[in-house]
Amino acid sequence: MSTEQQKGAQRVFVTGVGVVSPIGFGRVEFGRGLVAGKSGVAPIQLFDTHGLDRDLACEVKDFRPRDFLTAAEARRTGRCSAMAVAAARMAVEDAAISAADLGGPRTSVILGTTMGEANVLGELEAAWIHDGEASVEQSALPRYGTTLLPIHVARAFGARGMVQTLPAACAAGNYAIGYATDQIRAGRADVVLTGASEVIEKLQFAGFCRLGAIAPELCRPFDQGRQGLMCGEGAAILVLESEASVVRRGATVLAEIGGYGLACDAHHITRPHPEGSGSAHAMRRAIATSGLRPDDIDYVNAHGTGTSANDKVEAKVLRDVFENRQPAVTSVKSMIGHCMGAASAIEAVSCVLTLQDGVIPPTMNYVTPDPECEVDLVANRPRSAKVRIALNNALAFGGYDAVVAFAQPGVLPPIPDPSQIDPGFVSAPAAL
C-alpha cells in the first residue's frame, strides 16, 4: 500500500443527506426506523398482484409529491423523479447550503436508477396496448425518460454542470456516488447532488416473481431459511462537496468518501459469479483506493438481498477479503426491502448515520445461522460500536460490482496516487 498523495486531488465530503424510504422520510425518521428494526413490508397497493403468487413489498407509503415539489415540478415528474427531487430537497436542507452556493456550472447532478420512470411507461403502454394510440395522453409522454431524472433535480436547484444518469441496476446508487466523487476529486465540480431513485412497478415485480427471487413473507438475509428478496422502492440523495467548498462556507461534515471499487463479473446476467471474484476485486479496490488495509474496515453494509445465491457468495467474499478480522455486517434490506437502483444510495445514507451515531442497524428476521453465510452479522438488534470506516456493498444484474468506502471526518490518510495502487489485475502481464 502506498501513501503517496494524489497531487491536486480534492477530498470529498458528505454534507447533507435526504431519504424517501419505506420506513420513513428524512435523515432522522429513517435513522430511527433503522435502529428500531422497523419493517416496511406490507401488501402491495400500487398495482394488482392477482395471479403472481406474491403480494408483499416495501412500498413508500404516503408519499405526496406536492409536500416537496412545486406544482410545475409535480406536473412534469413521474414517481421516480418526484422521489428524487423530494430527497434532494431534504439533502440540501440538511446541508444548509445556500442557493448561491448550489446554483451554477460548478454543481453537477449524477444519479442512478434501474428502470427510471417504469410506472409512467407501464401506464402509457397499457393505454396503448388496450385502447390504441389515440388513448395515450400526449401530456403524459414527457414524464417518461431516464435522462430526465437528474435534469429535474438540477432544475430544482439551479445546478448547471454535468447532468447524468448511470443505470447500473442494483449497484446504481454506488456507481453514481463513486462517479460523483471522481468529478470532485478531478476538480470538475465543487458540489454534486448524487444518489438514486427507484419505484416498484408491475412488470418489474412480475419479472422477479418469474425468476423465483421474491420471498413469500419476510426477507431473511444470511439466514439458512432465506427464501428471497422483498422488492422495495425509494430515493436517497447525498450532497457531496470538495474540501475547498466545505471550508469556504464553513459547512458541517457528516462523513468523508474514501475510494471505491468497480468490477464486472462477465459471468451471468442475473446470477453472481460463484467465486465472487468481481465482488472481491471491487471490495479490495475500495479499500486500497482509500489508502487503507482490510483490517481498517469496521463495518460492511452488505448487499444482502436474502436470495440463496447472493448471500452465500457475498459471505464467502467477506471471508476472503477480511480473513481473520471480520468486520460487523448488516443487511438493511431485511427492513426496507431491495430498493433496486436506489438500494445502495439509501444504504449509503445508512452508512453515514452509523458513522455519525455509532449504532449499527440490525439485520432483522434472522433465525437460523447458515454455515455457508458465516459472517459477524448484527442480527435482530442494533449494535453500538465505534465505526470509523464503513464499506457499502452493491452487486447487480449484469454482474456489476460496486463498493464505496465512507469514513468519519479526519480518519482517512492522504488520497493515494492511483498510479501507485496495485490495480489487482491477476493475469496482467508485467510488461504493461
Add this chain to the structure above:
Amino acid sequence: MRLAITGLGVVSPFGVTRSAWQDALSGSDDAARANAFRASEVVEGARTAEVWGFDPNEVLGPKGHRSFDRLTKYLIAAAKHALEDAGLKHDGAFVGPLTSEQLGICSATAYGSLDAITELNRVAELEAPRYINPARFPNTVINAAAGYVSIWEDLRAPNTTIVDGNCGALDAVLTAATHLHHRRGDGFLVGGGEVISEPLYRALAKLGVLSMDGKPGVEMGEGASYVVVERPDQAAARGARVLGEFVGYGTAFEPPESEALLVHASQESTERAVGQALAEAGVDASDVDVVVAARCGLAEMDRAEDQGLKAALGEDVAVVGLKRVHGETFGAAGAFGIAAALAWMNGVPVGSLVRGRAPQEVRHVVISTVGFYGNCSAVVLRRGG
C-alpha cells in the same frame, strides 16, 4: 485529457463493418441517404434508417443469443469489431497484451431496450404478468444490453452505462478517461447504441418531433458504435495503430427560464460545453478544422446549437450535419460523430456540410451533441500519429 483511439466498430444502416460506414461517407450524401432511409421494418408506414439485413448469426454465431434484444446484438457486433480492429481479439480470443480483467465498457443509450419492455408489457397486459418470459426479463434493465457485451466478450473491468439524452456517448469518453486515470482498467470500449422501436416512434410522432408529411423534424436512425481507448503510452508500447486521440471534453446544462417548459434549446450550453472541451484540449478555436454538429432537424434546436458553435468557434469553421445521412441515433449520436471524425482523419473526404468549406486535411475535430432539455456535451479529437 489524452486518450488514444486504437479500434473502431460500427453497426450502421450501411452495414455492420467499419468499411461499410467509411464507404458510405466517401460517396455522395444523397446516395448514402437513399441507402439508409427506407420503408421501416419495425414501424408500419414509417421511413427510417435501420440496420438493414442485420443477421445476428453471422456476427454472433448460431447459438446463445436467442433471448437478446436488438440493442444487445448491435452492441455486441460493434464491440467485437472494435476489439478486433484494435488488435486485442481475433476470432473471439484475446490476442493482445491486454487481458479480460483490463478491458471494460463505457456505453451510452437514451432509451435502452424499450422494444423489449414493450414486448413483455404486451404479454403482461394481454395475457397475464405471470406469463412473461423470465429469460427476457433482464432486458428491461437499462444496463442489461451493455452487461451482455461484457459477458459475451468476457470483459471484466468496469461496465458503465450512461444516460444523458443525446449526449451520452460523448460523456462516455470522460467516463473512460476517469476509469483509466484511476487504473480501473487499461482499455475501454467507448460509444453506445440505440434502436428504433414502435413505442419510441409513436411517442415522438405524437409529440410532433418527427419529420412527417413534409414538415421538418427528427428522422430516426439506429445502430451502435464503439471505439477502443487506451492510455497513449500503453498504445505506443504495444505498437497499436492510433486512429486519433481524445484531447478534451466539456458538458453543460442550461434550464429554460419558464417553469412550465421542459424542452429547451440553449445556445449557452453548447457554447459552454465546446468552450470547456477546447480549454481542456489546449486547442485554439482557429485550429478546429471541422465540427460534427448535433443538428437534429428541429429548427429551434439547430438554430440554438449553431449560435453556440459560432460563439465558441467563430463563423468560418466547417460544420457537418451527419444525421441527414444516417438519422438521429439519440444516445449513440456522439458515437457516430466519433466514427465520422475518425474516417475524415484517415483519408475519407468531409461531406454533409451545413456551412463552411470542407478542409483538405483534418487534424482537429469538435463533436457537439445536444439534448432536448438544455443538456449538451462536446469533445475534441486530434488526428493520431
